Amino acid sequence: MAExxxxxxRSQNSGLDTPLExxxxxxxxxxxDPDSFGRLTEGFARFMGxxxxxxYMTLFCAAWLSWNTLAPEAWQFDPRAxxxxxxxxxxxxxxxxxxxxLLLAQNRQDDxxxxxxxxDRQTAARNLADTEYLxxxxxxxxxxxxxxATRDFVRSELKSLLEDLILxxxxxxxxxERREKSRDSxxxxxTQALPKVSAVKTGAAKPKVQKLDRQPPPSS
Numbered sequence: 001m002a003e004x005x006x007x008x009x010r011s012q013n014s015g016l017d018t019p020l021e022x023x024x025x026x027x028x029x030x031x032x033d034p035d036s037f038g039r040l041t042e043g044f045a046r047f048m049g050x051x052x053x054x055x056y057m058t059l060f061c062a063a064w065l066s067w068n069t070l071a072p073e074a075w076q077f078d079p080r081a082x083x084x085x086x087x088x089x090x091x092x093x094x095x096x097x098x099x100x101x102l103l104l105a106q107n108r109q110d111d112x113x114x115x116x117x118x119x120d121r122q123t124a125a126r127n128l129a130d131t132e133y134l135x136x137x138x139x140x141x142x143x144x145x146x147x148x149a150t151r152d153f154v155r156s157e158l159k160s161l162l163e164d165l166i167l168x169x170x171x172x173x174x175x176x177e178r179r180e181k182s183r184d185s186x187x188x189x190x191t192q193a194l195p196k197v198s199a200v201k202t203g204a205a206k207p208k209v210q211k212l213d214r215q216p217p218p219s220s
Contacts, residue, residue, distance in 0.1 A: 038108050045105035048098060061087070 047053055064087050068076045078086040 041101045042105045042108060045101050
């Protein structure tokens with residue numbers, strides 16, 4: 001019964017309407033680590049683009065051709081009479097593998113460039129936002145500094161206030177002088193406050209006023 005149920009499940013999972021992940025496979029799927037394989041291919045592709053690889057390849061071809069040309073015919077494994085067929089096959093195989101490896105390395109480099117470009121774009125957007133914020137702050141500071149009183153403005157205001165005080169004091173003195181003159185013209189006695197104060201401070205004695213008795217004139 002168990003075998004029949006498993007067979008039914010396999011037949012049901014092998015239809016075209018079944019997703020590919022649920023279908024039974026004849027051979028197990030080989031899943032390699034893409035990062036490790038990509039690093040390996042990139043390293044090999046970088047080595048193929050170096051002068052050392054060209055030098056080693058040149059030495060290999062020169063040794064192959066010289067051995068199969070100058071060595072005895074019994075020792076030659078790729079004779080010249082066959083136009084070096086084995087060497088041609090080896091070079092063709094190398095070229096057929098080198099092209100996909102180079103494309104894979106190029107694709108990985110494009111992915112890295114795409115990520116770097118996206119990061120640069122985000123960084124540029126952040127820098128632009130920071131620059132705009134700093135610009136707004138500087139504009140606000142300039143507007144605020146216009147309302148702050150400067151040293152020259154304070155000096156000019158103090159000078160104007162001092163001039164107003166001097167004018168006010170001069171006007172008060174002139175008003176007092178006019179009042180004194182008006183009192184003198186009306187016949188009122190002048191006050192001598194300063195001599196009294198000086199006399200009080202020095203402690204001088206007040207002069208005695210002698211009253212003279214006025215005698216009536218003699219009658220005739």
